[in-house]
Amino acid sequence: MKQIIKTDQAPAPIGPYNQAVRAGNTLYVSGQIAIDPATSELKLGDLEVETRLVMANIEGILKSEGLGFEHIVKTSIFLKNMDDFVQINGIYGEYFTSDFPARETVQVARLPKDVNVEISVIAVYS
Template structure:
């Protein structure tokens, strides 16, 4: 098994003992991303839409570093602090996909790292 660690300064550095992403063969596993601005290292404060957008931008930067983009994403996991934000997060999320949407689950959780409102992870496959 060939395993390659993917890292980019265009996304937040890991805050624990994990990688931003790991490429195994043609499959990329992207760790859950939270709304941290990689330029400042600060949490994005604002609306849930602002948070979701930053999460998706972080994911996009990691995908790009691996030579992929959102069209390569086959599976996502969305973790919400409050399921009442589902529609707002879904609207932002949908702006990053045009068709052939990935499989997905969305769950409400009791707490997320740094007490953020949303975290998203993805799996992508090279064409």
């Protein structure tokens, strides 16, 4: 059985998908981009601001379920330009302290709304 997760701590979906779906003890979080959940405004131009907002959106969804970054078992990072990897990876790394999740990072031809980074995660409930 699946449960649809909705929170105002992350942007509302911009298409036919949900912020997250719980199936059993696993939470599948849809790819997050730099949309401010309070204003629905897209924040582009500064890669650090963009990446931190993506991580904050993920955190909002996790917190709405009583979870944190330590519950993440898998991340997928999609980059517009692999040259941005070092900067994005540095910011991403601030959110994890140990027992890091599995991950892939790929450069893609284009991302929704022409953002520079999109990140999705899978977390497990304790």
